[in-house]
Amino acid sequence: MKTLILMLFVVSLLYSCGSDSESAKQGQKNGKCFTDNTCEEGLYCSNNKCLVKKTECDGVTCSNHGVCIIENALPKCECENYYYADGIECKDSPKDICLTPSANQQLTFADVTEETELGKSLLKVTGSNIVVTDLDNDNWPDIFVSKGDKNRETPETPKNLYRLLKNIKGLGFTDVTWTSGLFKTQSGENGRVASFSIFADINGDGFKDAFVASYTDSSANVVDSSDIFFNNGDGTFTIQPNQKFTTSFRDPVASVAFLDYNKDGYLDIYVGHHYSTYGDLGSCIGDNLFEGDGFGLFVDATVKANLKTQPTTTQTLVSGKNHKPTWGVTACDIDGDGWTDLMSTS
Numbered sequence: 489m490k491t492l493i494l495m496l497f498v499v500s501l502l503y504s505c506g507s508d509s510e511s512a513k514q515g516q517k518n519g520k521c522f523t524d525n526t527c528e529e530g531l532y533c534s535n536n537k538c539l540v541k542k543t544e545c546d547g548v549t550c551s552n553h554g555v556c557i558i559e560n561a562l563p564k565c566e567c568e569n570y571y572y573a574d575g576i577e578c579k580d581s582p583k584d585i586c587l588t589p590s591a592n593q594q595l596t597f598a599d600v601t602e603e604t605e606l607g608k609s610l611l612k613v614t615g616s617n618i619v620v621t622d623l624d625n626d627n628w629p630d631i632f633v634s635k636g637d638k639n640r641e642t643p644e645t646p647k648n649l650y651r652l653l654k655n656i657k658g659l660g661f662t663d664v665t666w667t668s669g670l671f672k673t674q675s676g677e678n679g680r681v682a683s684f685s686i687f688a689d690i691n692g693d694g695f696k697d698a699f700v701a702s703y704t705d706s707s708a709n710v711v712d713s714s715d716i717f718f719n720n721g722d723g724t725f726t727i728q729p730n731q732k733f734t735t736s737f738r739d740p741v742a743s744v745a746f747l748d749y750n751k752d753g754y755l756d757i758y759v760g761h762h763y764s765t766y767g768d769l770g771s772c773i774g775d776n777l778f779e780g781d782g783f784g785l786f787v788d789a790t791v792k793a794n795l796k797t798q799p800t801t802t803q804t805l806v807s808g809k810n811h812k813p814t815w816g817v818t819a820c821d822i823d824g825d826g827w828t829d830l831m832s833t834s
């Protein structure tokens with residue numbers, strides 16, 4: 489009988505030892521983590537111990553610079569100031585949009601204007617505005633250049649006010665100004681006021697759409713609206729129904745920036761307005777922020793975003809809250825808190 493009890497004790501000891509060694513295996517529940525601080529699927533590593541995930545945020549450290557929240561059933565980091573969320577990490581450098589090449593970067597440039605034929609027939613625009621962007625997603629950057637003029641140009645009356653140039657796989661450029669649809673008016677004619685343009689994918693189809701600005705102050709002979717154009721997916725564009733991007737009859741839009749100010753995933757537009765009558769501070773109408781719905785519709789959110797300025801009076805001049813003639817605007821997360829900031833210069 490004593491022998492049987494001893495045997496049972498040994499068997500039970502062996503069993504419990506075996507059970508302990510199973511649970512202690514690396515990567516398993518309650519075991520140590522693998523050497524790269526991971527565990528088997530469904531588990532996460534905490535203090536070198538593998539624990540069962542109860543929520544999607546378990547195991548998400550946000551690089552120890554933020555907190556994990558669950559949004560649409562997925563983990564997401566809300567990061568501290570000076571950090572931004574990249575997946576489930578909080579990174580400590582500014583987004584690329586705020587970076588410029590460092591001074592010690594050895595960049596060299598060669599003049600290829602003639603070689604690419606830009607110096608010959610293609611580019612006679614005495615342009616002050618240039619945008620380089622890939623309009624047809626062929627990975628070759630295309631060029632929009634404009635003079636910033638207040639007049640219309642048509643195919644029949646060329647004035648070299650603007651040109652859209654498609655990159656031919658690095659071999660040169662071809663003029664697609666009149667075939668692109670980007671210079672059509674609301675009435676469908678080819679040739680509009682196109683003082684400058686900026687590009688971004690407004691409707692999320694992967695192709696860059698355009699905001700074509702019409703700078704038409706009191707000296708302009710013709711008034712075109714500033715308009716949204718959707719990219720058809722091949723570098724041609726379709727004008728969208730007119731929306732008022734101004735609060736006055738004239739639309740002296742001097743500079744524009746796309747941003748997502750409220751982080752709803754839909755691009756918004758900040759529009760900087762110059763003088764309505766050049767030199768007359770009283771003619772300024774102030775900048776406006778327009779909130780986008782992702783489908784091309786924008787509504788004025790200037791007041792809602794506390795960006796409203798006032799007509800020029802002695803009081804508003806002193807407080808600095810008067811409408812000013814804006815020359816340039818830009819949008820960028822200056823302080824790295826994840827919220828895009830604005831700069832408007834006058």
Ligand SMILES: [Ca+2]
Nearest residue numbers: 622623624628
């Ligand atoms: Ca291209």
Ligand SMILES: [Ca+2]
Nearest residue numbers: 689691693695
């Ligand atoms: Ca698009």
Ligand SMILES: [Ca+2]
Nearest residue numbers: 748749750754
């Ligand atoms: Ca938005």
Ligand SMILES: [Ca+2]
Nearest residue numbers: 821823825827
């Ligand atoms: Ca910010």
